[in-house]
Amino acid sequence: MITLELDLIETWNAETDWEAVCLKSLGAAIAQTRFGGLAKKKFDLSVSVRFGGDTEIQALNKQWRDKDKATNVLSFPMMGEEELGALANTDDGEVLLGDMILAHETCTREAEEKGISLENHVTHLVVHGMLHLLGYDHIDDTEAEAMEALEIKALASMGLPNPYSD
Numbered sequence: 493m494i495t496l497e498l499d500l501i502e503t504w505n506a507e508t509d510w511e512a513v514c515l516k517s518l519g520a521a522i523a524q525t526r527f528g529g530l531a532k533k534k535f536d537l538s539v540s541v542r543f544g545g546d547t548e549i550q551a552l553n554k555q556w557r558d559k560d561k562a563t564n565v566l567s568f569p570m571m572g573e574e575e576l577g578a579l580a581n582t583d584d585g586e587v588l589l590g591d592m593i594l595a596h597e598t599c600t601r602e603a604e605e606k607g608i609s610l611e612n613h614v615t616h617l618v619v620h621g622m623l624h625l626l627g628y629d630h631i632d633d634t635e636a637e638a639m640e641a642l643e644i645k646a647l648a649s650m651g652l653p654n655p656y657s658d
Contacts, residue, residue, distance in 0.1 A: 494518050494531055495586070497540040503596045504543045508611055514541050517618035520646040525626050530579055530587075539625065540591040541618065549595035564599050565617040567592045567624035576627060592621035606655075616655045619646045 496518065498511050518539055522531050530537060546562035554560045556568070569590040579587060594617055603613035623639055630636035644654045 493533075493536050494522070495536045495538045497538065499540070499542040499544075501544055501596070503545060505610070510543060510614070513611055513615055514539075514618050516650060517615045517646075518622050520649050521619040521622035521642070522626065523649065524642045524645045525623070525628070527576055527579075527626055530576075533579070535579075536586045538586050538588050539622065541621075542591070542593040544593050544595060546595045546597040549593055549598070552593065562595050562598050564602055565592055565594050565621045567621040569625045569627065573627045589622075590625040592618070592625065594618075594621075612652055615650065615652060616643065616647060619643050 494515060496511060496514050498514060500506075500510060504510065519531060522528055522537070549566060550560065550562040552566055553563050556566070567590060570588045571590070594614060599613055599617065600610055603610045606613065620639075620643055623642055628635070628639045628642065630639045640656055644656065647653070647655065
């Protein structure tokens with residue numbers, strides 16, 4: 493089971509059920525990976541998601557990635573690939589997968605530029621962030637294509653279109 497710790501700043505629309513959006517997105521993301529069976533184990537897979545702002549995410553991006561600019565989502569995994577693989581032998585307790593943060597201003601601007609709802613854009617970004625927590629990356633073209641394919645499948649499972657198509 494996936495458990496979520498959600499932290500929301502005031503600028504995010506309180507009318508949207510961001511907890512439901514996150515839980516659905518996290519579940520869809522993990523289901524597409526080699527770790528899909530972990531969501532059915534007796535232990536809790538715990539993820540923390542902060543809905544923050546550009547200033548906060550820019551500071552984190554500078555501190556952890558040496559990039560002095562805001563971005564839409566950052567993920568901070570708590571486990572490496574070997575540790576994730578070893579979870580198949582665990583049967584109880586709580587496993588902290590990691591943390592992610594989204595930036596309101598950047599996410600809102602990107603959604604408007606794409607002509608999609610903020611909720612759908614955040615859904616994609618939470619899927620993307622969860623894949624990072626599970627060890628996926630997009631450093632080179634091969635990794636990027638594999639990660640994008642998982643994102644597309646996860647979003648399709650929720651009835652959302654391919655975010656990479658024109």
